[in-house]
Amino acid sequence: MGKFKKIETSIEGVYIIEPTVFGDNRGYFMETYSKPDFVELGLNYDFVQDNQSKSKKGVLRGLHFQKANTQAKLVRVLKGEVFDVAVDLRPGSKTYGKWEGVILSDENKKMFMIPRGFAHGFLVLSDEAEFTYKCDDVYNHEAEGGLMWNDPDVAINWPLGDMKPEDLLTSEKDAKWPSLKELSKTDLFKNL
Numbered sequence: 001m002g003k004f005k006k007i008e009t010s011i012e013g014v015y016i017i018e019p020t021v022f023g024d025n026r027g028y029f030m031e032t033y034s035k036p037d038f039v040e041l042g043l044n045y046d047f048v049q050d051n052q053s054k055s056k057k058g059v060l061r062g063l064h065f066q067k068a069n070t071q072a073k074l075v076r077v078l079k080g081e082v083f084d085v086a087v088d089l090r091p092g093s094k095t096y097g098k099w100e101g102v103i104l105s106d107e108n109k110k111m112f113m114i115p116r117g118f119a120h121g122f123l124v125l126s127d128e129a130e131f132t133y134k135c136d137d138v139y140n141h142e143a144e145g146g147l148m149w150n151d152p153d154v155a156i157n158w159p160l161g162d163m164k165p166e167d168l169l170t171s172e173k174d175a176k177w178p179s180l181k182e183l184s185k186t187d188l189f190k191n192l
Helices: 035-040
Strands: 004-008 015-019 021-024 027-030 049-056 060-066 073-079 081-088 099-105 111-114 118-124 128-135 144-146
Touching: 060 081, 073 081, 073 099, 073 118, 081 111, 081 128, 099 111, 118 128
Parallel strands: none
Antiparallel strands: 004 015, 015 111, 021 027, 049 128, 060 118, 060 144, 073 111, 073 128, 081 099, 081 118
């Protein structure tokens, strides 16, 4: 039996990954990544950069992508809980503009595998969350892009609970990203 379970989503290439967790009265142990095991699952990525962030409840980061140096991402939560989202921006994809979301937490230990050509973001649901992800290309500030988090044409069903949209905390940059309609008029990706 492999150490990871790959769960298909409604979008081709986007997967929820469940690791095998070994627990006892001392706590738990799990592998969070193993190239041979991922290759066996058909996920052949060469990760070259790891990122980590810490955010408080109501922080919404995203939706981000890179126009060049596009990145596949393997994301997970170390502490807390987030709603993680991937939006398909691949030219010619039958699910272009569609989104997939999953709750990631330190409790469920799930991971989200997002291939190149997607906008990515997350909303923090717990009081605090520590979030980490692997990328298969390096960050390129000059190639940075984004998609409006509340674009009505994408219609992401963010689980706001007792939060109101106007109370969400975004960066100034994230509050100004274009809509999907505006993005569709551009030559979005340089190396997909």
